[in-house]
Amino acid sequence: MKAKVYVTLKPSVLDPQGKAIHHSVELLGYEQIEDVRQGKYFEIALDANVSEIDARQTAEQIAKNVLANPVIEDYRVEIA
Amino acid sequence: MKAKVYVTLKPSVLDPQGKAIHHSVELLGYEQIEDVRQGKYFEIALDANVSEIDARQTAEQIAKNVLANPVIEDYRVEIA
Numbered sequence: 001m002k003a004k005v006y007v008t009l010k011p012s013v014l015d016p017q018g019k020a021i022h023h024s025v026e027l028l029g030y031e032q033i034e035d036v037r038q039g040k041y042f043e044i045a046l047d048a049n050v051s052e053i054d055a056r057q058t059a060e061q062i063a064k065n066v067l068a069n070p071v072i073e074d075y076r077v078e079i080a
Numbered sequence: 081m082k083a084k085v086y087v088t089l090k091p092s093v094l095d096p097q098g099k100a101i102h103h104s105v106e107l108l109g110y111e112q113i114e115d116v117r118q119g120k121y122f123e124i125a126l127d128a129n130v131s132e133i134d135a136r137q138t139a140e141q142i143a144k145n146v147l148a149n150p151v152i153e154d155y156r157v158e159i160a
Contacts, residue, residue: 041121
């Protein structure tokens with residue numbers, strides 16, 4: 001069982017890395033880009049005998065306690 | 081229109097950051113975790129009047145040329 005965790009900065013938090021990427025792609029000639037935001041992506045492989053409910057619960061806990069900083073970041077968990 | 085780009089290390093490439101996270105979550109008592117891999121996640125906001133086909137093409141080009149290093153990384157583009 002595999003859990004995918006997406007961690008993104010909260011919309012109200014400035015993202016200088018995204019801004020830098022936005023500026024770079026503008027210089028490269030891509031003019032239809034309005035904004036770029038960078039986040040983090042994690043793939044967590046769990047034991048095959050873990051139920052989907054347990055996998056989601058474990059991944060949510062890990063996302064909240066280890067992978068994301070809830071003060072400035074949002075996270076989303078998908079089970080695949 | 082929004083494009084989401086996921087950049088992950090190719091499976092054959094070592095991921096020391098993922099290994100460190102795996103080790104940390106084991107120390108925290110999560111024993112059902114087999115592996116953790118870290119990647120990057122980008123949200124690209126495009127002009128509203130860009131067609132889905134153009135948006136995908138632009139996002140694929142940016143992913144290939146700017147966001148990912150195709151020697152060691154894979155990328156995936158989703159249009160939302």
